[in-house]
Amino acid sequence: MDLIRRYLRLLRIRLAARRGPELGLHDVGRVAGRVGITDIDELRHMNNGVYLSLMDHARLDLMERAGAWRRMRDARIYPVVTGQMIAYRRSLTRGQRYVIESRIAGYSEKHVYIEQRFVVAGQIWERAFVEGRFLREGGGVVPMAEVGEVVGEDVAAHPAPDWLVAWSARNALPPSRAEAPSVWDEPLAS
Secondary structure, three states, X not given: OHHHHHHHHHHHHHHHHHHOXXXXXOOOEEEEEEOOHHHEOOOOOEOHHHHHHHHHHHHHHHHHHOOHHHHHHHOOXXXXXXXXXXXXXXXXOOOOEXXXXXXXXXXXXXXXXXXXXXXXXXXXEEEEEEEEEEEEOXXXXXXXXXXHHHHOOXXXXXXXXHHHHHHHHHHOOOOOOOOOOOOOOOOOOO
């Protein structure tokens, strides 16, 4: 049931994006939602993992409405999340309405950074920053400059804030083909 609900929600968002007003890539996208019974956990508020899934859908809405999604698919590239951080201010509960606001916060050479907010009655309840990269369907990473060419955007004109790039560097794991042993007696990085 939960899986069916998620796919129906995704379908609704994609259809609404195609019918909704066009957005510029750096505009704020807004997706309205309501907390469903399958979104809540044993504490009767929205499960923290559900927030992340809903943010995926809201980013897709922004890309669809800005025309970037079709251009990326035509170029056979797709986005992946490489890091994210979220702060929870208040709990969303079953039946509660909210709006997810999404906007691109900037770019680095390797990443796009997107700020997303869950908003209720004009107030931020949760805020997240999501870091993403782009991959080729045939394999390999796509540099942000090339992604910018595909979507018609000068990514160098919209640099990410320094603090966000610094967070990304501190949060990064080794590349996927490098070793990354799990050793718990190492001190935390400062």
